[in-house]
Every structure is written in structure tokens, then in C-alpha cells.
Amino acid sequence: MKRVINGRFLLRELLYSKKQAAIYILCVSLSLVSLIAVNSFKRDIDRSISGDARALHGGDIILHSHYDLSQGLQRAVVGLTEGKKATAVRTRAFYSVARKSDESGSLLCNIKVVENGYPLYGRVDLASGREFSQVVGAGKIVVGQGVLDRLGIVVGDQLLIGKSLFEIADVILYESAKPVRFFNIGPPVLVSYKDLAGMDLVKQGSRVAYETLLKMADATTVDTVAARLRERGLVGQERVETFRDAGSGIKHFFDNLLFFLSLISVCTLLLAGIGIESSLSAILRLKEKNFAIIRSFGATGAYLLRHYLLFVLILSAVGTALGIAVGLLVKGYLSVLLSDFLPPDIVFRASAADLSEGVVVGLMVVLFFTFLPLWRINNIKPAVIFRSESSRAKKSFTYYLCIVLGFSGLCVLLIRYLGEVSTGFYFLGGILLLLLLVTLMTRLILYFLSKIKWRRPGARLAMRSLLRPGNVTQSIVVTLAIPLALLLIIYLVENNLRGTYIDSFPADAPTLFCLDIQKNQQEAFLGLVGGKVTLHPVIRARLISINGKVVNRGRELKKRRDNLAREFNLTYRDALLEDEILVAGKRLFRKDEKGEPIIQVSLLDTVAEMGDMKLGDILQFNIQGVEMEVEVTSIRSRTRSMLYPFFYFIFPEKYLREAPQTYFAALHVESEEIPFLENRIVQGFPNISTINIAETAKEMGRMMQKLSKIVNFFAAFSILAGGLIIVSSILATRFERIKEAVYYKILGADSRFVLHIFFLENLLLGLLSSVFAIVMAQAAAWSLCHFFLGISYAPGWGACLGLVGLTIIFVVILGLLGSIPIIRKKPAQFLRQLN
């Protein structure tokens, strides 16, 4: 009976190529690790943060505004509640400074005034375990632990907010509406609606978020009711959302972070794929002669293919198991790294369903890259035995068709996995373009090197072995350059962000922002801070349309950076600030015949880019109910760090002087003095909010450090994949290298000469890869900083030089390590192997 599978043959094959098999396994697991970690983490986040969207947003329908509800909407809500169709609760949230009762300390707090019945969904856990509704009432508030800690007070003590004196009744342990504390500037304070008027904080132009939360008696009516309410609301001022479509800053943050990590994972995945291809090719190349011999005995291509499929299957299974295990470990580490950003009650799970998506995507990649080399087995002709050089299997049209189809399928899968068609498309396209560019550049440079007549035999030999047909030079350079470029891009962008926002915190930059200064407080405020402080008028407004095209709110809010749908702060003045320059338009404002400025607006270049706005465009604003059409007559740019206050839109004074407005001041105070000054300001003007910018910048720096640690951690997997590919190609070309080294030796070359050649060869490999990586990274990082982040760019050549150095050292050491035994041992044994 003919045996279908020859077990002994299979085992021999496995053992014979164990090093390359190990690399294959590592590449398979590497392709899964970050995918699984990110994916499973994403599921946990989804479940715990946005899983209960009603609790997060506090209602079925959320009415959002910066003013009291308009009459129409107000009536509609009353109609719903009186008809028992819904329960409604009003909240108002704003920042304000709370003071100790003896005025000896103060702290900016995140204050939310809530009506009876709050929360409609979710919960507010208090330290004492009592019900929230029983504790908070007239004169009684609950606060976050941060208030007590920072002010040095305890439950039962009193706290001044605005004009009211409150008793601290309890401590908030957890709030469904704020599962993560990290993103709030101040600690939370919950106040009863009964005390709203008494505090006397909500003044004209104050930045207060007015929310009316609705809980529908019949859950199926949510969408229809929401649609009806939406019709009643004032466009550009009132927003009606359901718990399903409402945005959340936290979710946005995690979406962005995880999307970014997914991109890096996909990069790792593709590199690991290349590693899979190259290690399997190496295994098969070693055996080409074997195959030919076996086939000349009459074994069919199917016989070989069957054994090798099983062979690959066994290795892939081991790699997959390893990948899943390490992926889960990495996820654990990710949650440790991110612990500051995570809700305290997050549940980590690793269900089969969570893993499946990552595993499927990963395995498709494995399958694709495994297919390429396996194809060759089928096409090996017995004639290969008679040729001394290894054959290059003929690749048919079907082969290329399979590649094209397979790769397209893979791209679709990856774009689906990333979940964003255009970004995913650009990303994959970008990677392909990079691959193509590096390949072409490598070809070109190798071509020119081959044209040079090298006089020294060492240099000539090194060059010749780099140019050897079938050599891996090109694939090594490409696969090393891409992850290096990736790492460098991340480093450069992070460094520039840090440079812009944190390190270069200019010595005279403002350290304290004061917001919501009322018109009648101007003189007194200036007297108190005592200085030549500029008060910038602030008028809040929304951008309705550009040249008649309505700003698409849904699309804007999805943007990963600043968007045009948010409420903007307009200002008016008739001159440029000292750090502003005009980049379009002859002067800030155009004048009419009488020398009076016409109604018009000056844009900051960053906002002009966001909306593709040019000189002459007509913008329509809604300024607190009043609509205003203006022409863009100049575009400004700023010469200083973004830490100085800036305004996107400037109007001529004449047109906004009478609009409802507050004032904004940016003060420069030594950091130690800030708390005292803040204290004095809020004692005098309880409604003014102060933000300690120096502290905020430090906090941001800490946060960025944490995030960059995570990003670097994931990028390291890409580097690892690149490293594996190098090791694989060195192993694959070991035989060639041994051969050459032995030949040099028997002809009388000493160890210095042999090392010299290997050194030159690897030096060139390392140099090419790192230089390409730098070229690509500089281009990409510059574009990111310039077009996407809108910050100035410093190329960081020091780091680039470091990268060149490290890469060369790594590649040279790896290359030389393999050649040491050849140098030390007698050539006779190697010669015997070569026969």
C-alpha cells in the first residue's frame, strides 16, 4: 500500500532546517502578537467605556447647548415630560475655582450642577455607600477625592464656590458619565440645581455646557423623538443626539490611540509576512536538490507539496499558539502602561470571539506569504540536479495572477480591519509606495556601484558579492529600511511635538490663563494682576458655512484633529499681534472709501488649511443667534510657539464691539507664584476661571511620555520583524558566504582580508538601509508635522546619525558573527562540505 504521508521524511525535513524553521515560527507569531494585543484591548475598551453608552452619556436623548434651551425646544421637552413619554433632567457643567472657607486655598474644579433625578442612567458611587439623591441637596455637595487632597480638607468641611458656601457631604468614587478621570482638567464637584442661582457663576458669555437629558418611557421611540426635537432646535446652537450617535472625548482618545497602534500592527504584520516568505524560501532553497532527486525517483509534485504543506502547517500552528500567548501577555502589559487612562472597573477578557478577528487577519497574511515559496515546489524539474547553480523556478502567468489577487484580497481585509477606508487605503498605498521606492533606489545604487571599477581587490570582492545574482541585498535593504523608517518617523514626530509644546516652553510664555472676565471687571482685574496685560475680547460663535456650503458636522467631528464644527472664540482688533505675520492679503483688513473697514474676517493659516479657505471666500457665522456673513480678506501665520494665545478668526472692532463677550488674559507668572495669584483672582472675581498652563504643560509632557512609550513598544515589534528577516537572510546565504571565505583562504588570504570583505559588505548594507530609512522618515515626519499637526519641524539629525551608527553596528556584528568559525577553522572540512 502506498503511504500518503511519510512521517520519517517529514521529521527529517523539520530537523534538518531547524534554524530557518524557528525564524518562520517567530515570524508567524510576530505577525499575530500586536494584532491580537491591540484588537483584544480594543474590545475591552469598547465594552467598558462605550459599552453602556446610555450610562456614559446619561440619557437616551441628549440636548446640548451653550445657552438655555430655545423656546421651541423647551416646549417640546415639556410636552414630552407632561405626557409621561419621557423623564428629563437638566445639568450645567463649567469650570470654576473652589475656595476653602477661610480663603487660604483654591482649586479649579469641574463643576456640574444637576437637577433632581440625576443620573437617569448609570450611577454615582459615593464613599459612604449612600444613594446620591439622598446626599446632594441644597447647600450640600459631593466632590472628587482630588478636591480634599489638594486643598487639605475633609468631608464635613466647607467650600466656597462662586458666592455660595457649601458643605462637603461625601466623596465621589465613580461616575458613569466620567469613567476616566485623566481627561478632566479639575476634580469633579456635583452640586444641586437648587444652588445654581446662589453661586451666581453663570454669567453672559461664560463657558457653560447646558444639557438636558431625556429618558424615554418607550425605548423604541428614541430615534423618532430625537428627529422631531432636532427639527425644533436652533441650527448651529442646539444639538440633539441619541446615546448611540453622541460623541465622547474618551472614546475619541482611545479610538485615535488604538487606530494608530493598529496601523503599526499592520506594518509589523506585513514585515513579518516578508520574514515568513524569506525564511520559507530559504528552507526550500536548501532542499531544491533534494526535491529534484526525490522527483527523479518518481515522486509526484503533489507528494512533495503534501509533505511540505503539512510541514508548514505544523510550524504555523506552533507559531500561532505562541503568537496568541504572547499577544495576550502584551495586552496585559498594554493595560499596565495605560492604567492612568483606564476606568477603574475595566474588565479584561480574552474570549475566543475577541481573538478571532486578529487571528483570522494574521493567518490570512501567513497564508499569502507562505503560498509564494510553496508554489515553487510544484514546479521543480528533476533537471535541477544537473545544474550546479540553484535554479530559478519559472513563474507562470497563473502565479502572478494569484499574487495580484491574493494581495488585493489582503489589502481589502486589512482596510476592513483598520475600519477606515480612506486612511487604510492611503496607509497601505504609502507602504507599497515606500517598498517600491526603496527597491528602485536600491537597484539604482547597486547599478551604479557595479559600474565603478574598484581597484582594490577587497572592495571589488565586497561589491561583487553584494551584486551577486540571486543575492538578498535588495530584500535586506528594503525590509530593514521600512521598520527603521517607521521607528524614526515616530521618534521625529514625537520629538517635534515635545519640542513645540513642552521642552521649548519659552521663558516668557504665559503660565496662567484667565477666562470669562466680564466687561465690567476689566479695570479691577487689571488692577489686581497689576501689569501690562492684554485683555482679548472673546465672542463665541459657530461657523455655519463656507461659500454657502454648510459645514458637515458629522464629518468634522470624525476628524482626528481640530474640527470646524466646534464652537470657536472670535475676537476683534485692528492690528496684528507682535508674533503674527500676514501670509495672504496686503493688510489685516481692507478699508472702504471712507477709510472704514468693511465687514470681513482675518484667518489664522491653520484654520484656513482645515477648511481649505482662501482669500475672498465668504464665511457665515452664527454669533449667539445672530448670523453674519463675512469675506476672508487676510490670512495670518504665527512665528512663536503655540503656547501663546491665538485666535483663528479676527474681526474689525467695529462689527463685534457690541456682541456679548468676555475677556481672556494670558499672564506670565513664576510657577511658584501661580497658586497665590489664582487665589487672589478668584477671591476678587469668583466667576473668572484660571488655568495653570505651566502645570498643564508638565502634565501633558508626562502623558506624552506614557503614550510614546506605548507607541515605541509596538514599533519595536516591527524592528524585531526586520531583525528576523536579516537573520534569516544571513542564514540563507551562509552557505554562499562560507564558500567564498574558504576560497579566499585557500588562495592565501588572511583573516584580516576576509573580515575586511565581510565588513565592507555589511557596512554597505547597513548604510544603504539606514540612509533610505532616514530619507523616507524625514519626508514622512515633515509632512505629518507640517500638514497634519501644523507645528514647526526640526529634523533631529543627531538621532538620524545615531540610527545610521546603530544599524551599521547591528548589521556588521550579525554579519561578522556568522563568519568567525570560517576564519578560525581549517579549510579542509569546509571544502569537503562544498563537494
Next chain:
Amino acid sequence: METLLETRDLSKLYSIGERKIQVLQSVSLTVQEGEFVVISGSSGSGKTTLLSLLSGLDRPSSGRIILDGQDITDLTEDQLAPVRNQLTGFVFQAFHLIPSLNSLENIMFPAELQGDQKAKEKAEQLLERVGLSQRSNNFPEQLSGGEKQRVAICRALINEPKIIFADEPTGNLDSENSDGIIELLRGIHQAQNATIVMATHNKAIAENADRIFHLHDGRLSVER
């Protein structure tokens, strides 16, 4: 005539795990300058092993090798480099040409290693002598077996070594090409009075030698 190569009680043991195989047993041999010596013996008798020891490509288990008055037995690889480059030339059964260099460059290589300015001219002359001038730009994979071996011989000759080792130089060739190669080696021997030590299991080829030794069961005996 001077003694160029001398061995004393040369033996070689290979160990495979616990087992030891004695391939050579106290082989003593003297080769005079200008001699054409043939080592004959059946396949597996140890010819390649012996030539490797004589030329310093391998280290004996015991015994000594004196080449041109110098004991090379314990030299390090780096100390052996100039010996291999200038004193000896080696022609292999499997040619062993450097695949990334063309014919001319393969031949030039040993001369270039010692910084010879005339390497190219010498190599061209040698190629012409073996009738391969038109093949100077061809790479080894583009040459036939006979052509490869002729290039290999040129390469062994370029530094005018005192002694040439040839290990079954015709082993991979057909009879016509074999005759050509043997003719070439004999010509070199006669024209330059070169010393040649050649291993072969072919009796007919052995006829050309001044002296013939026979290897059997690890022992060397004089046949002629």
C-alpha cells in the same frame, strides 16, 4: 636537487562520535624540487586527506610537515596565508572558482592579494596560454568543466608557486578534457620545472609521473 616537501610519521584520525577512523597511518614522504609525483589509490583511500595535510589546508593528528624548509604543522591560519598564496598552488577536483568573479579576475586574485601590480597582464598571458582569451569575461557558471579547470590551473600558477597540488584534477571531466588537462600540467612541469603532487585513482594518468606512490589502508607505499 633539494628536498621541497618532507613529512614524518603523518597520521590522521577522524572521530565520528565515539568511533575513530584512522585514515592515514604514519605516512612518510619526501618530494624533491622539480619532481612530478603521483599519489594513487582507490576512492576513499585518503588521497584528498593527505593532500590537504601536505598543503596546510588541514592539520594532522600527529607527525610533522616540512615545506620548503619550514615546519608548517603548527602554523596558525594567518601564518599559513602567505604560504598558500606564494609557496603552493592547489587545483581541486571540483574547481572551486569564486562564483562572483569572472575568469580573468579569478586568476588575478592571488596576485592581487600580494599587491602585484602586473596581476592583470600575468593573468591575461596565462589565459592565452591555455587558449581561453575569449573567455576572460565569463563567469564560472558560464564555463564548461574543462574550461573551469584550465582557469583553476592558471589561478594556481599566477604567483609562480614552488609546488602545485592537484587533487584528482580530471575527476569531474570527460576523457578528452582529461587528456588536455594532464597535457597542460605536464607541459608546466617540463617548461618551468615545476614541482607537482597529484592525486588520482586513474592508472593511465599516473603513467606520466616521475614517481608513483600508492595509498592503501591508510599506509603509503612506493609503487615506482
